[in-house]
Amino acid sequence: MATATSTTTTPHDTHGHGDHHEHGFAHVISIPILLGTFAVLIALTIFTVWTSTFPLGSWEIPIAMTIASIKAILVGLYFMHMKYDKPINVLAFLSSVVFLALFLGLTLGDAGEYQPEIEAYDSSQAPVPPVAAPAAPTEPTPTH
Amino acid sequence: MSAVADAPGAVEADHGHHDAHHPFQAHHFETMEQQFDSGKLGIWLFLITEVMFFSGLFCAYAIYRVYHPEIFVAGHHFLDKTLGALNTIVLLFSSLTMAWGVRCAQLGQRVGLIVCLSLTLACAGTFMVVKYFEYSHKIHLGLVPAGYFSYKPGDEAHGHGDESHADQHHSDKPEHTGAAKSEFETAPAATAVSAEEADLPRRIGLFFSIYYCLTGLHGIHIVAGMIAITWLLVRAIRGDFGPQYFGPVDYVGLYWHLVDLIWIYLFPLLYLIQ
Amino acid sequence: MASVLDPSLSSPTPAEPRVDNYLTHTSGWKSWAFTLDHKRIGLMYLVGISLSLLLGGIFALLLRAELFTPGPTIPGITHDRYNQLFTLHGAVMTFLFIIPGIPAALGNFVLPIMLGAKDVAFPRMNLGSFYLWVGGAIFFLVALVTGGLDTGWTFYTPYSLTTNSSVIAATMGVFILGFSSIFTGLNFIVTIHTLRPAGMTWLRLPLFLWAAYSTSIIQVLATPVLGITLMLLIAERMMKIGIFDPALGGDPVLYQHFFWFYSHPAVYIMILPAMGVISELISTFSRKPIFGYTFIAFSSLAIALLGFLVWGHHMFTSGQSQMSAIVFSSLTFSISIPSAIKVFNWLATMYKGSISLATPMCYALSFIFLFTIGGLTGLFLGALSTDVHLHDTYFIVAHFHYVMVGGTLMAFLGGLFYWWPKMIGKMYNEFWGQVGAWMVFGGFNLTFFPQFVMGARGMPRRYYNYLPEFEFYHQVSTIGAFVLGLGLVIALVVLLRSFKHGKPAPANPWGAATLEWQCSSPPPHDNFSHTPTVGDPYALEAFDYDPKTGGYVPNGKPALVTH
Numbered sequence: 001m002a003t004a005t006s007t008t009t010t011p012h013d014t015h016g017h018g019d020h021h022e023h024g025f026a027h028v029i030s031i032p033i034l035l036g037t038f039a040v041l042i043a044l045t046i047f048t049v050w051t052s053t054f055p056l057g058s059w060e061i062p063i064a065m066t067i068a069s070i071k072a073i074l075v076g077l078y079f080m081h082m083k084y085d086k087p088i089n090v091l092a093f094l095s096s097v098v099f100l101a102l103f104l105g106l107t108l109g110d111a112g113e114y115q116p117e118i119e120a121y122d123s124s125q126a127p128v129p130p131v132a133a134p135a136a137p138t139e140p141t142p143t144h
Numbered sequence: 145m146s147a148v149a150d151a152p153g154a155v156e157a158d159h160g161h162h163d164a165h166h167p168f169q170a171h172h173f174e175t176m177e178q179q180f181d182s183g184k185l186g187i188w189l190f191l192i193t194e195v196m197f198f199s200g201l202f203c204a205y206a207i208y209r210v211y212h213p214e215i216f217v218a219g220h221h222f223l224d225k226t227l228g229a230l231n232t233i234v235l236l237f238s239s240l241t242m243a244w245g246v247r248c249a250q251l252g253q254r255v256g257l258i259v260c261l262s263l264t265l266a267c268a269g270t271f272m273v274v275k276y277f278e279y280s281h282k283i284h285l286g287l288v289p290a291g292y293f294s295y296k297p298g299d300e301a302h303g304h305g306d307e308s309h310a311d312q313h314h315s316d317k318p319e320h321t322g323a324a325k326s327e328f329e330t331a332p333a334a335t336a337v338s339a340e341e342a343d344l345p346r347r348i349g350l351f352f353s354i355y356y357c358l359t360g361l362h363g364i365h366i367v368a369g370m371i372a373i374t375w376l377l378v379r380a381i382r383g384d385f386g387p388q389y390f391g392p393v394d395y396v397g398l399y400w401h402l403v404d405l406i407w408i409y410l411f412p413l414l415y416l417i418q
Numbered sequence: 419m420a421s422v423l424d425p426s427l428s429s430p431t432p433a434e435p436r437v438d439n440y441l442t443h444t445s446g447w448k449s450w451a452f453t454l455d456h457k458r459i460g461l462m463y464l465v466g467i468s469l470s471l472l473l474g475g476i477f478a479l480l481l482r483a484e485l486f487t488p489g490p491t492i493p494g495i496t497h498d499r500y501n502q503l504f505t506l507h508g509a510v511m512t513f514l515f516i517i518p519g520i521p522a523a524l525g526n527f528v529l530p531i532m533l534g535a536k537d538v539a540f541p542r543m544n545l546g547s548f549y550l551w552v553g554g555a556i557f558f559l560v561a562l563v564t565g566g567l568d569t570g571w572t573f574y575t576p577y578s579l580t581t582n583s584s585v586i587a588a589t590m591g592v593f594i595l596g597f598s599s600i601f602t603g604l605n606f607i608v609t610i611h612t613l614r615p616a617g618m619t620w621l622r623l624p625l626f627l628w629a630a631y632s633t634s635i636i637q638v639l640a641t642p643v644l645g646i647t648l649m650l651l652i653a654e655r656m657m658k659i660g661i662f663d664p665a666l667g668g669d670p671v672l673y674q675h676f677f678w679f680y681s682h683p684a685v686y687i688m689i690l691p692a693m694g695v696i697s698e699l700i701s702t703f704s705r706k707p708i709f710g711y712t713f714i715a716f717s718s719l720a721i722a723l724l725g726f727l728v729w730g731h732h733m734f735t736s737g738q739s740q741m742s743a744i745v746f747s748s749l750t751f752s753i754s755i756p757s758a759i760k761v762f763n764w765l766a767t768m769y770k771g772s773i774s775l776a777t778p779m780c781y782a783l784s785f786i787f788l789f790t791i792g793g794l795t796g797l798f799l800g801a802l803s804t805d806v807h808l809h810d811t812y813f814i815v816a817h818f819h820y821v822m823v824g825g826t827l828m829a830f831l832g833g834l835f836y837w838w839p840k841m842i843g844k845m846y847n848e849f850w851g852q853v854g855a856w857m858v859f860g861g862f863n864l865t866f867f868p869q870f871v872m873g874a875r876g877m878p879r880r881y882y883n884y885l886p887e888f889e890f891y892h893q894v895s896t897i898g899a900f901v902l903g904l905g906l907v908i909a910l911v912v913l914l915r916s917f918k919h920g921k922p923a924p925a926n927p928w929g930a931a932t933l934e935w936q937c938s939s940p941p942p943h944d945n946f947s948h949t950p951t952v953g954d955p956y957a958l959e960a961f962d963y964d965p966k967t968g969g970y971v972p973n974g975k976p977a978l979v980t981h
Contacts, residue, residue, distance in 0.1 A: 025177040026394070028250045029243060037225040038240040038349075042233060049229050052416035064412035071408045078403045085477065086181070088611070089188040098191040099639050099726060100199045104206050106742070107675045111207050113739025114671065118211075122346070170538040172613070182539045182612040187606045193642045200646030200676050204661050207672060290666040291658020347667035353659035357650065 290349025557591025601636025629694025704771025781832030790826025815871025844920030857905030864898025924969025
């Protein structure tokens with residue numbers, strides 16, 4: 001089977017931006033960008049583990065999520081080529097994030113509003129009997 | 145009126161007799177570029193479905209994290225931050241090698257591609273091995289989904305009764321039918337304690353349910369990725385890929401990066417809680 | 419407009435052998451089982467989906483028969499069996515028939531040809547989608563024979579966690595069917611984006627393709643959420659994860675949020691392709707370009723997107739918070755706007771048109787009437803104060819049957835009768851086709867209109883027993899169901915008879931201007947012998963009836979309307 005294979009590394013590999021159609025129809029990412037992105041990702045991972053050692057209270061989630069999102073954006077832009085890709089593909093993917101936010105947002109909002117009822121139910125419950133494996137005779141779950 | 149020119153390279157009924165027809169060009173595409181662009185849009189759409197697939201689990205996580213934070217505060221002590229960080233780095237490295245592999249495919253560097261794919265596969269394997277240790281340790285201690293939760297504090301010292309959990313770590317994946325029940329039920333119940341007596345919040349079992357669902361589903365995706373990458377490896381060894389045809393490497397690469405992306409979020413959400 | 423007509427397009431006299439087409443191109447069961455031809459895949463889907471309609475219909479007739487009198491009516495149908503009947507009726511109809519319905523059976527066949535392409539973007543994935551559908555159907559059949567299903571098609575927790583019926587088999591089936599749906603949607607989106615021929619700009623796409631595109635967006639975004647919901651349900655049953663189980667600290671309302679986040683957009687998966695079909699039918703059979711093309715096109719997208727914002731209106735009485743109820747209620751009213759835009763545009767298309775009451779048009783007219791009723795009654799349900807009274811009554815049952823059966827099924831049948839000559843190459847008996855259509859219309863109204871009345875008067879849904887005051891309505895409804903069934907049987911027989919007794923179909927029996935009528939009936943294996951010329955899809959004045967062929971041919975007039 002004849003496939004066109006070439007082992008040349010052309011000069012454009014050393015810089016990784018702009019459109020490169022010499023190799024057909026997709027951008028070829030450069031090695032420095034790959035390694036650079038990786039290095040930043042590792043650094044951010046170390047950073048996020050480090051921040052988790054401090055008691056940040058309610059800031060914990062926003063900070064961790066921000067760092068995670070920066071990592072995600074880097075993976076997306078460079079490893080996944082979003083920076084060099086057709087806008088439609090990027091738009092499509094981002095739309096899923098929008099719908100994810102919609103789903104989580106509205107559901108969380110609703111759950112928040114009916115939490116008082118759940119709390120009332122919880123406080124009206126007797127202390128929970130052993131939550132052991134079903135062999136235990138006092139198993140409270142009516143699961144059959 | 146729209147007297148439009150015929151499509152470029154207008155083909156008669158006997159298409160497929162194009163000159164310079166790439167052997168991997170499908171009959172309904174005019175050019176390799178059209179084929180590549182189609183595949184690219186296709187894989188991005190598939191990634192959208194994966195994001196939405198995990199969305200349910202992230203939503204469940206969010207609900208319980210926001211409204212019952214005590215179970216996360218209590219539960220995360222049972223997760224090993226170091227192993228989690230190690231897995232994160234392993235996956236990030238695998239993303240690097242995968243992206244590099246795509247580059248090799250585009251440049252026709254067959255050997256480079258084979259090396260990159262093999263490294264990616266090795267990283268994925270490492271990830272799963274670490275996962276295996278994490279799961280087996282927890283199952284050993286009875287730290288399992290809510291309905292079967294049977295953790296007894298102090299178990300870490302003496303070890304839980306039933307040793308046969310160790311090789312069952314895959315069985316918490318939802319697809320297994322019925323096999324899962326048995327090994328959870330064999331834990332000796334005689335000395336089990338209630339959540340409160342163990343100084344754990346009432347819904348602590350839910351933390352582990354969410355943990356197993358999130359990491360388990362993610363693990364299934366890693367395994368699926370490993371299968372896809374193995375297939376790519378076989379094709380790469382055969383020499384299928386080159387500057388005119390590297391789509392499959394690119395597409396599997398995108399999938400792999402998404403799996404990495406999900407872990408990038410899972411790691412802080414599950415392991416890095418104060 | 420120089421259209422490219424093949425000599426083979428003039429239908430041969432009955433004595434001449436058929437020219438090579440996609441049906442005769444290759445033969446043997448393997449050439450069908452492993453086909454990559456979207457037309458064959460579409461036909462196989464059509465067979466499967468029709469069988470599902472039959473199965474779901476049988477369940478419906480059984481349960482309607484049982485409801486003929488209060489209390490036990492049919493020996494052997496106990497209250498438990500009754501629960502199984504309505505569950506299976508709903509699940510089979512929803513997941514095996516209506517959601518795949520128009521996109522898989524009609525869309526697969528028509529979309530690439532209408533677009534001007536040789537096939538969908540991913541033919542192997544297309545075949546995969548079909549086998550996933552078959553796989554899902556098999557799981558359903560397994561569930562049917564192993565323990566049945568009695569949770570209602572919605573699988574609400576906590577009952578679905580504790581019942582002994584085959585919940586896991588059925589939900590695995592639905593999960594697999596979900597993938598079939600996702601891959602079909604994915605395929606259509608990529609096909610429409612990348613396989614358009616030169617000249618086929620977005621605003622030259624026929625409205626059926628806009629509808630298919632919008633539907634596909636929903637399929638791709640929403641179906642995975644159903645997937646994870648069902649996975650979690652299975653995990654609940656098997657591993658007691660407890661997320662939805664109040665006994666383990668979980669939240670059953672959360673299940674409903676998860677379920678309806680998909681299932682509301684799912685109803686737009688059901689109706690949008692139907693609306694796309696109607697746009698084609700109304701234009702063709704009024705011999706007028708569709709009125710308000712751009713509005714209809716964008717209203718399809720609007721419905722697809724707005725449909726994601728309203729899922730909570732299924733949960734007004736479930737324990738959802740009041741704040742959410744208010745938000746979802748107000749958003750629900752917004753969807754009526756793009757839907758109404760479509761209805762008004764269809765009516766405007768018909769106004770001063772030259773209307774022909776061919777069988778497809780009978781179904782299209784039924785659609786407009788019945789969908790309007792169904793849609794308007796949705797407003798009653800979107801308003802909080804009335805919904806509290808009407809929820810879980812027969813009013814709801816009537817509402818969704820008006821939109822799903824009066825809407826989607828009518829459009830499915832209309833589309834089937836419209837594209838049948840193209841698919842099979844035969845014309846059917848027009849008189850009996852119309853008889854079937856009107857019988858379906860009459861039977862449908864007889865079945866479901868009384869249900870609005872009894873629902874408003876308090877008859878709850880999913881009840882085996884009922885108060886004697888409702889008996890009359892139930893009896894009318896049951897009789898109507900059998901009339902509807904008979905009408906559908908007539909429609910089926912009309913189509914089946916055309917195989918042997920139908921006249922050979924010309925390329926363009928209806929005089930439509932979309933691209934699928936430019937190739938022969940049935941189409942050749944590669945859809946077009948010559949690359950089609952892309953023009954205005956609603957330039958109907960460019961075709962004249964030719965009595966010799968029994969179909970329409972281009973008359974060389976330039977189209978008056980261009981986009």
